Amino acid sequence: MTGPVVLTVGSLHHDIMVEAEHLPRRDETAVGRRWYPKFGGKGGNQAVAVARAGVASRFYGAVGADGFGAFLTAGLAAGGVQADRVAVLEGVGSGMSVAILDAAGDYGAVIVSGANLAIPVAGLAEAALWEGVALLILQNEVPEAVNLAAAREARARGVRVVLNAAPVREMGAALAGLVDLLVVNAVEAEMLGGGAVASLAGAEAAAGRLAERFGAVIVTAGGAGCAGVSGGERFALAAERVKVVSSHGAGDAFIGALAAALAHGAGLEAAARAASVAAARHVAGGGGAG
Numbered sequence: 001m002t003g004p005v006v007l008t009v010g011s012l013h014h015d016i017m018v019e020a021e022h023l024p025r026r027d028e029t030a031v032g033r034r035w036y037p038k039f040g041g042k043g044g045n046q047a048v049a050v051a052r053a054g055v056a057s058r059f060y061g062a063v064g065a066d067g068f069g070a071f072l073t074a075g076l077a078a079g080g081v082q083a084d085r086v087a088v089l090e091g092v093g094s095g096m097s098v099a100i101l102d103a104a105g106d107y108g109a110v111i112v113s114g115a116n117l118a119i120p121v122a123g124l125a126e127a128a129l130w131e132g133v134a135l136l137i138l139q140n141e142v143p144e145a146v147n148l149a150a151a152r153e154a155r156a157r158g159v160r161v162v163l164n165a166a167p168v169r170e171m172g173a174a175l176a177g178l179v180d181l182l183v184v185n186a187v188e189a190e191m192l193g194g195g196a197v198a199s200l201a202g203a204e205a206a207a208g209r210l211a212e213r214f215g216a217v218i219v220t221a222g223g224a225g226c227a228g229v230s231g232g233e234r235f236a237l238a239a240e241r242v243k244v245v246s247s248h249g250a251g252d253a254f255i256g257a258l259a260a261a262l263a264h265g266a267g268l269e270a271a272a273r274a275a276s277v278a279a280a281r282h283v284a285g286g287g288g289a290g
Helices: 042-052 067-078 112-119 143-158 184-196 201-214 252-265 268-283
Strands: 007-010 015-021 032-040 056-064 081-089 096-101 107-112 131-141 159-163 183-185 218-219 224-231 233-238
Touching: 007 015, 007 042, 007 252, 015 067, 032 067, 032 096, 042 056, 042 067, 042 131, 042 252, 056 067, 056 112, 056 131, 056 143, 067 081, 067 096, 067 183, 081 112, 112 159, 131 252, 143 159, 159 252, 183 184, 184 201, 184 218, 201 218, 201 224, 218 252, 218 268, 224 268, 233 252, 233 268, 252 268
Parallel strands: 007 056, 007 131, 015 096, 056 081, 131 159, 159 183, 183 218
Antiparallel strands: 015 032, 096 107, 218 224, 224 233
C-alpha cells in the first residue's frame, strides 16, 4: 500500500466476550448466552480501523510469549496492519479483557494490561519505525512514559499527534503540550474538566473548554454525534441514525477512520464526518475495529 502511513503506539488485548440479557449488578451472578474470543485493545482496534479505511497502518506495542500473544499478532496481520514492531516479552502475560454485552448492545469490561505495561521505549527512537509516517495515534491503555516518548519522537519528525485519552487519567504537562488533537467521549471530557456532556451542544461547549488546554479537540457524545474545536473552527455533527447492534468498539472505529482521513489531508470537520459514518456502520454491525 502506497501513500501516508498512520503509526499506532498502544495496547493489545485478547478479549473474552460474553453475551447476556443484562449486565450484572453488584453481587449478582448473571447467566450468559455465549462467549467467544476476540482481537482487541484500543491500540490494536484503532490500527485495524485505519487499515480498513484504506490507509497504511503500522503498530508498535508488546505481547507476552504466550498463546494470547500469538492470537493478537495474527489479528493485526489479518487486519492489514504492519505488525513486525510488536515486541514479544518473556515472563509477562499478554494483555486481556473480559467484556459483557447485554441485549441492548451496551457493555461493561475489565482489562488486565499485562505486556502493555512493559512496551519497550527504546525502540520508539528507531528511524525505520517512522518511515512514511504522517500521523501518530496514542491512547491511555499504556504507561504515560510510552506515550510521552512516542509523542516526542513524532514532534521531532514533524508528525501530527492524536491522543485518544481513554481511559481517562491525569496527564502531565509535557505530554499535553505535544498533543495536536485530543479526542474524548462525553465521560472523559467531563473528567478532564470540560463539563458535563448530555447533548450535542454540551459536547461543543466541552470541546471549547478543553481546546484552551489542547488546541484542537473532538468530543464524541454517542448517539447525539460529535463536536470539535480547532482555532477559529467549530462544528457539531449529528450522529448517523442506525439501529444499534453493539456499541462495543465504536470509539475505536471512529478514531481509526478519523486518523485515516487526517493522514490524507482532510480538514478536521471532514475527517470527523467520515469517522462518524464509520462509527455508525460499526454499531449497526457493519464491521470495523472490535
